Amino acid sequence: MTDEIAVSVTNLVKKYKNVEVLNGISLQVYKGEVFGLIGPNGAGKTTTLRAISGILKKYEGDISIFGYTPEEAKKLGYISYMPEDAFPYEKLSGIENLEVFAQIYARGDKELEKEFLELGVKIADLGNKIYEQTSIYSRGMKRRLMIARALMVKPRLAILDEPTTGLDVESTVRVRRIIRELPRSINTTILFSSHNMLEVDFMCDRIALINKGKIVEIGMPKQIAEKYNSKNLEEAFLKAIGNDKSIS
Numbered sequence: 001m002t003d004e005i006a007v008s009v010t011n012l013v014k015k016y017k018n019v020e021v022l023n024g025i026s027l028q029v030y031k032g033e034v035f036g037l038i039g040p041n042g043a044g045k046t047t048t049l050r051a052i053s054g055i056l057k058k059y060e061g062d063i064s065i066f067g068y069t070p071e072e073a074k075k076l077g078y079i080s081y082m083p084e085d086a087f088p089y090e091k092l093s094g095i096e097n098l099e100v101f102a103q104i105y106a107r108g109d110k111e112l113e114k115e116f117l118e119l120g121v122k123i124a125d126l127g128n129k130i131y132e133q134t135s136i137y138s139r140g141m142k143r144r145l146m147i148a149r150a151l152m153v154k155p156r157l158a159i160l161d162e163p164t165t166g167l168d169v170e171s172t173v174r175v176r177r178i179i180r181e182l183p184r185s186i187n188t189t190i191l192f193s194s195h196n197m198l199e200v201d202f203m204c205d206r207i208a209l210i211n212k213g214k215i216v217e218i219g220m221p222k223q224i225a226e227k228y229n230s231k232n233l234e235e236a237f238l239k240a241i242g243n244d245k246s247i248s
């Protein structure tokens with residue numbers, strides 16, 4: 001991690017038919033960081049990630065990705081985004097799915113394409129199943145393939161929307177390990193979302209707690225827990241939003 005800023009979001013506001021779903025999000029992610037955007041269902045995580053990834057174009061406020069607008073950064077190939085509902089092409093095998101993406105990102109450089117593919121196979125870690133059609137994959141296998149696809153191209157910024165949601169224990173542990181360990185070796189910054197406040201301690205350098213379209217806290221998980229004199233982030237979150245009466 002360095003002091004260089006990878007993502008800077010200033011006063012991000014998003015309205016749908018005059019309803020503000022993001023009301024003034026500001027955050028910064030440093031280069032090389034694993035940064036978690038954590039909050040309950042409907043808090044605004046996906047909307048924030050879609051704006052940062054250049055998919056959501058209409059919003060108020062400023063977003064800068066390594067000094068570029070999200071759309072510019074996307075065109076430059078700096079961003080790799082995995083949506084919450086990312087699915088492989090079911091008619092293709094796992095490796096063919098990776099090949100399609102490797103080709104696009106390598107932009108004609110055959111050596112680079114090979115390098116991406118090798119890394120993708122390693123991250124997915126699906127053994128011989130990588131050669132089988134993805135229609136037979138379990139949910140966890142599909143998710144691992146999608147994460148491999150997003151990370152194998154060594155993007156400057158990988159944005160993963162709820163990478164562990166709905167996975168069983170084994171797949172969750174594997175995915176958490178990838179997110180925790182890979183960025184350093186491939187020089188990537190990771191921004192991901194989760195509504196599981198208990199998993200992020202292990203995964204993140206820093207987190208932002210988001211609720212009802214607002215950031216309620218930003219910092220290292222341990223510091224936030226300590227600030228609210230809480231044994232974990234879930235408890236700290238409830239205290240931060242003024243709902244600590246529910247804790248016995």
Ligand SMILES: Nc1ncnc2c1ncn2[C@@H]1O[C@H](COP(=O)(O)OP(=O)(O)OP(=O)(O)O)[C@@H](O)[C@H]1O
Nearest residue numbers: 016021039040041042043044045046047048084195
């Ligand atoms: N296209 C849309 N039109 C209207 N409202 C929307 C639209 N997309 C999102 N919203 C609303 O914006 C709010 C934030 O949604 P968002 O998907 O960003 O939350 P989230 O934190 O990612 O939730 P989850 O954990 O359930 O995925 C919600 O109230 C949602 O209903």
